[in-house]
Amino acid sequence: xxxxxxxxxxxxxxxxxxxxxxxxxxxxxxxxxxxxxxxxxxxxxxxxxxxxxxxxxxxxxxxxxxxxxxxxxxxxxxxxxxxxxxxxxxxxxxxxxxxxxxxxxxxxxxxxxxxxxxxxxxxxxxxxxxxxxxxxxxxxxxxxxxxxxxxxxxxxxxxxxxxxxxxxxxxxxxxxxxxxxxxxxxxxxxxxxxxxxxxxxxxxxxxxxxxxxxxxxxxxxxxxxxxxxxxxxxxxxxxxxxxxxxxxxxxxxxxxxxxxxxxxxxxxxxxxxxxxxxxxxxxxxxxxxxxxxxxxxxxxxxxxxxxxxxxxxxxxxxxxxx
Amino acid sequence: xxxxxxxxxxxxxxxxxxxxxxxxxxxxxxxxxxxxxxxxxxxxxxxxxxxxxxxxxxxxxxxxxxxxxxxxxxxxxxxxxxxxxxxxxxxxxxxxxxxxxxxxxxxxxxxxxxxxxxxxxxxxxxxxxxxxxxxxxxxxxxxxxxxxxxxxxxxxxxxxxxxxxxxxxxxxxxxxxxxxxxxxxxxxxxxxxxxxxxxxxxxxxxxxxxxxxxxxxxxxxxxxxxxxxxxxxxxxxxxxxxxxxxxxxxxxxxxxxxxxxxxxxxxxxxxxxxxxxxxxxxxxxxxxxxxxxxxxxxxxxxxxxxxxxxxxxxxxxxxxxx
Numbered sequence: 151x152x153x154x155x156x157x158x159x160x161x162x163x164x165x166x167x168x169x170x171x172x173x174x175x176x177x178x179x180x181x182x183x184x185x186x187x188x189x190x191x192x193x194x195x196x197x198x199x200x201x202x203x204x205x206x207x208x209x210x211x212x213x214x215x216x217x218x219x220x221x222x223x224x225x226x227x228x229x230x231x232x233x234x235x236x237x238x239x240x241x242x243x244x245x246x247x248x249x250x251x252x253x254x255x256x257x258x259x260x261x262x263x264x265x266x267x268x269x270x271x272x273x274x275x276x277x278x279x280x281x282x283x284x285x286x287x288x289x290x291x292x293x294x295x296x297x298x299x300x301x302x303x304x305x306x307x308x309x310x311x312x313x314x315x316x317x318x319x320x321x322x323x324x325x326x327x328x329x330x331x332x333x334x335x336x337x338x339x340x341x342x343x344x345x346x347x348x349x350x351x352x353x354x355x356x357x358x359x360x361x362x363x364x365x366x367x368x369x370x371x372x373x374x375x376x377x378x379x380x381x382x383x384x385x386x387x388x389x390x391x392x393x394x395x396x397x398x399x400x401x402x403x404x405x406x407x408x409x410x411x412x413x414x415x416x417x418x419x420x421x422x423x424x425x426x427x428x429x430x431x432x433x434x435x436x437x438x439x440x441x442x443x444x445x446x447x448x449x450x451x452x453x454x455x456x457x458x459x460x461x462x463x464x465x466x467x468x469x470x471x472x
Numbered sequence: 473x474x475x476x477x478x479x480x481x482x483x484x485x486x487x488x489x490x491x492x493x494x495x496x497x498x499x500x501x502x503x504x505x506x507x508x509x510x511x512x513x514x515x516x517x518x519x520x521x522x523x524x525x526x527x528x529x530x531x532x533x534x535x536x537x538x539x540x541x542x543x544x545x546x547x548x549x550x551x552x553x554x555x556x557x558x559x560x561x562x563x564x565x566x567x568x569x570x571x572x573x574x575x576x577x578x579x580x581x582x583x584x585x586x587x588x589x590x591x592x593x594x595x596x597x598x599x600x601x602x603x604x605x606x607x608x609x610x611x612x613x614x615x616x617x618x619x620x621x622x623x624x625x626x627x628x629x630x631x632x633x634x635x636x637x638x639x640x641x642x643x644x645x646x647x648x649x650x651x652x653x654x655x656x657x658x659x660x661x662x663x664x665x666x667x668x669x670x671x672x673x674x675x676x677x678x679x680x681x682x683x684x685x686x687x688x689x690x691x692x693x694x695x696x697x698x699x700x701x702x703x704x705x706x707x708x709x710x711x712x713x714x715x716x717x718x719x720x721x722x723x724x725x726x727x728x729x730x731x732x733x734x735x736x737x738x739x740x741x742x743x744x745x746x747x748x749x750x751x752x753x754x755x756x757x758x759x760x761x762x763x764x765x766x767x768x769x770x771x772x773x774x775x776x777x778x779x780x781x782x783x784x785x786x787x788x789x790x791x792x793x794x
Contacts (some may be wrong), residue, residue, distance in 0.1 A: 182743070303690075404509075406753060410524060411524050417524070
């Protein structure tokens, strides 16, 4: 893996940084001590590692302790002005073409859009040629200012998928997380091609949708809502949180607003409520649904529960740039 | 319990605050929603609750989102300049005299110092009279700028106990936490009088001391140290952390420094090391010792391990004001 040690050493020189902090997402944190050591061997800079949990470029651990934050793994979120932050995007050198060739038999077409995460975003050109050689119409959509690259999706932003009208999506990448999001956000058929496991599949959002409606139904009995407002850099929607609490109170419910950094079952345990409304990371609401003792709703689901939105008008909660 | 709703409403008027945040320690968090509601009934202010874990006045959750932070439970730490923070000290109205009378049979004397936490600090005058009536010499020491009241101790500061030369200490308060700290910090006999359970006991630090030496011994085999630097308002000792890491490296060990907000087994799981050195909250090191998979040492214990301090020169790690 390329942690760009030379480039970081150069940056330290250029910026005259005396203290830098390295931030790794959970999947890369174990490389931190070694990367720190390698940087310190090349420069005189003091290197700190961020020990706080991190799941995206929405969570930048910068403060006055460090002159420069080096964030590994994710691409910058353009709409978040991040001064004194350098992003080391981690690109995978796995060859994606074999699994894409495999995926061809699952693609009905004819209009297919490519989506991926930052790890494979540099492969989309060759994937497109591969699909076009097979006679498919292949496009790559440009998202809003929450994503940096055409075709790139985040767990909370599928604007590059929604940007174009297609029959299906081909997602390149490992895990179910992003492909599931594309399926939930677009309602379209999503073929997932995992180049690491060389495995293809159709992303199935139906189980999640059943779970969402079950939680919405359960929350219909709630009289007390705890509205959550995240404090991580790119997860702040305090105005929305306050508006939702206000709406609940106007309709005769009890509601209060909690600002919180890390959303876990044990931090929420102290805040009794019959339902939670989460304006922070939308994926905590969806992916960690079974971990919380009361239903956790997205803002859109909450509007369904209080009767402001029709139950048939489901939409995935996303962080979209204005 | 008196949450000083009227006083907070006045403060909102005086400071023209539009948004305030209420911060409760874990034991009081469940009262938050009700206190928020009562404040909102008296003023037009927007009230947020802090959802982040809090165990002391060393951890103030203030940022630009709120014009004023109201911190409940603890007394202000004088050495931490806390602008835009109002402290609502929670005083207990339990009568401490009955359990103090009970404790008299355990006191050998003749010179006894009184120590307590902020909940009972207003009772020390009457407790002193009680002890003096029994023929004891009773004193109340003044601590450093980490504590607000004479006789007050924190989990990390026993300067008011060490300020005076006595034969024994009488601790007034519930739980083993503070009394144990007095015993560890002074090495003297500590009689604990719990007014809630009406129970008296002699605080026994010997088990903890055995555990500390067992962990120190285990850490003697460590070659890789992870040095932890806390980021909470009153737990920052980054310079010390960097100095300790430097000392380790100079002596041929591997060492790296991690800045972290919330110290838990699961946040540390990502940082492999044969021993941790904790410069953040000293009580996490002592009280949560068995929760971490590798020995966690205080800075003083670390100096013993690397041979910079004699093994017989044990001292409790404290946050002392300079």
